[in-house]
Amino acid sequence: MKITTTALATLMVLGIASAAHADIKLGASLSASGGAAFLGDPEAKTLEMLVEEVNANGGINGEEIELVLYDDGGDPNKARTFATRLVEDDEVVAIIGGSTTGTTMSIISVAEGEGIPFISLAGAIQIIDPVREFVFKTPHTDRMACEKIFADMQKNGITKIGMISGTDGFGASMEAQCKEVAGSHEIEILAQETYAPQDADMTPQLTKIKSTDGVQAILNPGFGQGPAIVTRNYAQLGIELPLYQSHGVASDGFIELAGADAAEGVRLPGTALLIADLIEEGDPQKDVVTAYTTSYEEKYGEDVSTFGGYAHDAFRLMVDAISRAGSDDPSAIRDALEATDGLVGTTGTYTFSADDHLGLDLSAFRMLEIRDGEWVSID
Amino acid sequence: MDAFMQFIYSGLTVGAVYALVALGFTIIYNASDVVNFAQGEFVMLGGMITVFAFDAGLPLPLAAVLAIVIAAAIGVALNKLAIEPARGAPVVSLIIITIGASILIRGASQIVFDKQLHRLPAFSGDEPIHLLGATLLPQSLWVIGGAFAIFVALWLFFTRTLLGKAVLATANNRLAAQLVGINTGFVMTLSFALSAAIGALAGVLVTPITLVSYDVGVGLALKGFAAAMLGGMGNPKGALVGGLLLGLFEALTAGYISSQYKEAVAFIVILGVLFVMPQGLFGAKKTERV
Amino acid sequence: MTAKQKWIQLGILAVIMLALPAFFPSGYYYRVGALIYVNALSVIGLVVLIGYAGQISLGHAGFAGIGAYACALAPEHLGLHPALAVLLGAGVSALMALLIGRPILRLKGYYLAVATLGFGILVSMVLSNERSLTGGPDGMAVPDIGLRPLLRDMGLRVSGGEFWYAASALVLLLGAWIALNLHQSATGRAMRALHGSETAARTVGIDVARFKLQAFVISAVYASVAGSLLALQNGFITPDVAGFMHSVEMVTMAVLGGVGSVLGATLGAAILTLLPQVLTVLADYEQLVLGFVMILVMIFLPLGLLPSITARFRGRGV
Numbered sequence: 007m008k009i010t011t012t013a014l015a016t017l018m019v020l021g022i023a024s025a026a027h028a029d030i031k032l033g034a035s036l037s038a039s040g041g042a043a044f045l046g047d048p049e050a051k052t053l054e055m056l057v058e059e060v061n062a063n064g065g066i067n068g069e070e071i072e073l074v075l076y077d078d079g080g081d082p083n084k085a086r087t088f089a090t091r092l093v094e095d096d097e098v099v100a101i102i103g104g105s106t107t108g109t110t111m112s113i114i115s116v117a118e119g120e121g122i123p124f125i126s127l128a129g130a131i132q133i134i135d136p137v138r139e140f141v142f143k144t145p146h147t148d149r150m151a152c153e154k155i156f157a158d159m160q161k162n163g164i165t166k167i168g169m170i171s172g173t174d175g176f177g178a179s180m181e182a183q184c185k186e187v188a189g190s191h192e193i194e195i196l197a198q199e200t201y202a203p204q205d206a207d208m209t210p211q212l213t214k215i216k217s218t219d220g221v222q223a224i225l226n227p228g229f230g231q232g233p234a235i236v237t238r239n240y241a242q243l244g245i246e247l248p249l250y251q252s253h254g255v256a257s258d259g260f261i262e263l264a265g266a267d268a269a270e271g272v273r274l275p276g277t278a279l280l281i282a283d284l285i286e287e288g289d290p291q292k293d294v295v296t297a298y299t300t301s302y303e304e305k306y307g308e309d310v311s312t313f314g315g316y317a318h319d320a321f322r323l324m325v326d327a328i329s330r331a332g333s334d335d336p337s338a339i340r341d342a343l344e345a346t347d348g349l350v351g352t353t354g355t356y357t358f359s360a361d362d363h364l365g366l367d368l369s370a371f372r373m374l375e376i377r378d379g380e381w382v383s384i385d
Numbered sequence: 386m387d388a389f390m391q392f393i394y395s396g397l398t399v400g401a402v403y404a405l406v407a408l409g410f411t412i413i414y415n416a417s418d419v420v421n422f423a424q425g426e427f428v429m430l431g432g433m434i435t436v437f438a439f440d441a442g443l444p445l446p447l448a449a450v451l452a453i454v455i456a457a458a459i460g461v462a463l464n465k466l467a468i469e470p471a472r473g474a475p476v477v478s479l480i481i482i483t484i485g486a487s488i489l490i491r492g493a494s495q496i497v498f499d500k501q502l503h504r505l506p507a508f509s510g511d512e513p514i515h516l517l518g519a520t521l522l523p524q525s526l527w528v529i530g531g532a533f534a535i536f537v538a539l540w541l542f543f544t545r546t547l548l549g550k551a552v553l554a555t556a557n558n559r560l561a562a563q564l565v566g567i568n569t570g571f572v573m574t575l576s577f578a579l580s581a582a583i584g585a586l587a588g589v590l591v592t593p594i595t596l597v598s599y600d601v602g603v604g605l606a607l608k609g610f611a612a613a614m615l616g617g618m619g620n621p622k623g624a625l626v627g628g629l630l631l632g633l634f635e636a637l638t639a640g641y642i643s644s645q646y647k648e649a650v651a652f653i654v655i656l657g658v659l660f661v662m663p664q665g666l667f668g669a670k671k672t673e674r675v
Numbered sequence: 676m677t678a679k680q681k682w683i684q685l686g687i688l689a690v691i692m693l694a695l696p697a698f699f700p701s702g703y704y705y706r707v708g709a710l711i712y713v714n715a716l717s718v719i720g721l722v723v724l725i726g727y728a729g730q731i732s733l734g735h736a737g738f739a740g741i742g743a744y745a746c747a748l749a750p751e752h753l754g755l756h757p758a759l760a761v762l763l764g765a766g767v768s769a770l771m772a773l774l775i776g777r778p779i780l781r782l783k784g785y786y787l788a789v790a791t792l793g794f795g796i797l798v799s800m801v802l803s804n805e806r807s808l809t810g811g812p813d814g815m816a817v818p819d820i821g822l823r824p825l826l827r828d829m830g831l832r833v834s835g836g837e838f839w840y841a842a843s844a845l846v847l848l849l850g851a852w853i854a855l856n857l858h859q860s861a862t863g864r865a866m867r868a869l870h871g872s873e874t875a876a877r878t879v880g881i882d883v884a885r886f887k888l889q890a891f892v893i894s895a896v897y898a899s900v901a902g903s904l905l906a907l908q909n910g911f912i913t914p915d916v917a918g919f920m921h922s923v924e925m926v927t928m929a930v931l932g933g934v935g936s937v938l939g940a941t942l943g944a945a946i947l948t949l950l951p952q953v954l955t956v957l958a959d960y961e962q963l964v965l966g967f968v969m970i971l972v973m974i975f976l977p978l979g980l981l982p983s984i985t986a987r988f989r990g991r992g993v
Contacts, residue, residue, distance in 0.1 A: 659790055
């Protein structure tokens with residue numbers, strides 16, 4: 007954070023030296039309401055907070071950022087309309103957004119068509135594979151989350167698992183990607199169940215998995231209330247197998263909802279954000295994570311979540327690229343984005359290249375476990 | 386066998402949640418022939434207000450009472466401001482009005498409260514009860530017991546009290562009811578207050594199990610509506626049986642066939658029942674007046 | 676309504692469609708215009724079902740879903756041209772409506788509502804769950820219809836926005852023309868008769884079941900074609916298109932504008948499509964305002980905007 011501030015201060019001076027021009031218009035279409043509000047709400051709040059911060063510190067190159075933020079409610083059709091509006095009517099220079107894979111894919115066709123750099127906040131791998139010229143993303147792919155989990159399972163000698171996943175976009179997408187990479191980690195999926203996003207009880211599904219012979223652990227890709235209820239049902243049924251959750255519930259709120267007793271021993275791949283106070287001094291992420299966590303919790307009085315962190319990173323990447331590009335020309339921003347090298351975010355350290363528009367590797371994920379109601383790193 | 390009992394407990398728990406919502410539908414429907422699609426929002430309000438009052442330091446029972454009273458007041462306002470002025474409107478207009486009300490309440494809640502998930506502590510702890518080889522949580526008993534208690538209370542109300550009969554009379558023939566001296570305006574107000582109060586009570590009971598956020602109302606209203614129609618609209622017995630059946634179908638389908646299509650099976654059963662019995666299981670047959 | 680009134684309505688529609696682009700400050704307005712026309716198309720289908728025949732549906736988004744996914748799936752799996760996929764989708768929707776319509780339409784009022792609701796939910800559930808085919812909740816890409824390059828070869832350069840504005844407008848005009856013709860035909864009169872009273876209609880010898888079914892099938896085709904158009908212009912589709920809220924939105928548009936009237940339906944579609952775009956300035960209050968508008972219109976303009984306004988204008992009831 008300190009480095010960024012100094013950099014910004016320097017840039018500010020440079021900015022004043024050059025002729026002052028119009029504000030930089032940054033667009034965003036997020037699912038701040040609707041079924042994916044879980045993702046979009048902290049993302050929107052994060053962007054609003056950060057824009058305020060940057061502007062209070064003199065903006066980028068002396069120009070203030072104007073954030074044009076739309077709430078697409080998780081509806082891909084609306085997202086497409088807002089993307090068109092951002093590009094054609096508001097004439098933004100770049101777009102952040104797409105809380106879900108569906109909305110992201112809708113925005114992509116507009117961003118690609120009009121040549122506007124776009125950083126997505128959704129998980130699916132197809133967003134950046136194949137690489138699209140103007141499309142980047144900050145979250146790990148769901149596939150990486152699966153790989154991280156499977157690696158931990160291998161370490162613990164687990165080879166046969168059961169899966170229970172939400173039928174929402176997040177759960178379904180991660181489920182599919184886990185199935186794809188299970189084989190290469192010598193993991194066999196013996197049982198496979200689902201639940202609807204607002205289901206109240208998952209004991210039938212868990213009972214079925216429990217009674218499947220040979221299952222050594224259970225994996226629950228999902229977000230929202232589902233995983234909390236799964237975790238509580240898990241305790242209710244007295245299942246002794248290790249329970250793995252996904253990065254979709256990586257927040258302190260999850261422990262609260264599931265109850266510390268039921269959540270004891272739950273493992274998931276999370277980001278540095280969750281364990282801000284546990285990160286060692288000298289870890290490059292320490293400052294970034296602490297600064298974001300402190301100001302977010304101070305401003306909104308609620309816990310940070312991994313998803314807000316995605317927005318934070320997207321915004322930092324964008325600011326960094328715009329200041330390096332030295333102009334607000336979309337193509338120049340895109341080129342600068344692709345040249346991003348070692349930008350430290352809350353999720354990990356980003357290094358983009360022509361054939362990698364995610365720029366994270368597995369090392370950014372940390373395997374966390376809940377012990378006595380607290381997150382503990384077990385890597 | 387153990388697995389079967391587990392499916393049954395799950396079905397009864399979830400079914401009782403549906404039944405609680407469905408029971409809320411019956412009173413308003415009985416009094417005004419309106420299916421109130423905002424019923425799910427009362428459940429949400431019950432949960433949300435209790436959570437926020439509880440977090441603010443109120444004891445749980447007091448927080449629950451507060452939530453029920455506020456929800457009842459909102460129910461009365463809904464009747465006075467939106468349903469009464471539209472009396473005589475066709476079914477489709479009434480559907481839009483109540484869906485509009487549901488969107489409005491949800492929109493207001495996301496501003497007044499927040500968009501986060503919340504939970505209430507279980508009333509009698511989280512220690513599972515072992516019964517016949519399967520387990521269920523004490524809170525499930527609260528929900529199932531609550532559904533039965535409300536059912537009995539409603540049944541007594543409609544069959545044993547003058548006021549309850551007045552409600553039925555108002556629904557049957559408004560003008561005739563007025564002629565025999567029933568204050569139909571009061572009956573309507575009362576029905577909305579009661580309905581909303583039942584919804585809010587349901588919200589308080591189910592929140593420790595289902596969790597609550599500003600947007601859980603739609604899903605609950607849909608399931609409750611389906612349950613009420615399966616049982617036959619307007620009949621408390623239908624609401625209870627419809628809700629429990631729906632929950633059991635879902636749990637047994639998830640257990641024995643496919644968890645992915647458990648809701649599909651539930652809806653197919655409903656469609657099947659309606660084809661054979663167009664008024665639902667316990668619905669009264671109505672003839673069209675020309 | 677006379678033949679003259681029919682042409683007046685179509686004329687008004689066409690003039691608006693042609694004149695509007697003159698006031699468009701940017702390409703975004705073409706997008707909103709196209710959306711309005713697509714929505715209006717499905718709403719006109721509901722005018723036939725709700726306005727003419729007096730039947731409810733809370734599941735028509737299911738047909739929109741069938742139309743949309745036909746355009747995504749048929750080109751990939753059957754090698755069909757996307758334009759032909761629209762027809763295929765319409766055919767499947769009609770067949771589906773025919774199959775489920777007969778038993779479902781015996782139900783009345785709220786029972787019909789729950790049955791159609793169930794149908795819509797089933798469709799969206801299949802689209803969500805059959806991941807290997809539909810891509811699940813994440814959705815799937817829809818191939819380009821490929822008409823713009825064709826136009827370019829003919830020397831006509833249009834942007835994507837302009838093309839879909841024109842295409843949606845044309846299809847809407849066609850849809851409006853068919854619905855207005857239907858209104859005057861014997862079939863339309865029979866539908867409107869059973870709307871008044873089924874028993875009465877039956878007594879004068881109208882085959883009630885048949886005309887209800889016809890209205891249901893026709894409205895399904897409208898919804899399906901609208902779904903196809905949406906999928907083609909978005910280039911990407913998710914199961915949301917078949918969701919319950921989309922069904923509600925369609926019915927609300929129909930009733931808001933005036934459920935018996937083709938022009939009213941277009942007006943209703945325009946208002947509800949524009950509302951979220953206008954309300955972005957209020958952000959958090961969007962839902963609140965939307966709910967408020969729905970209630971107010973139903974209370975004060977029970978016939979819907981257009982009929983209520985014209986009735987007042989003429990100083991008599993409709």
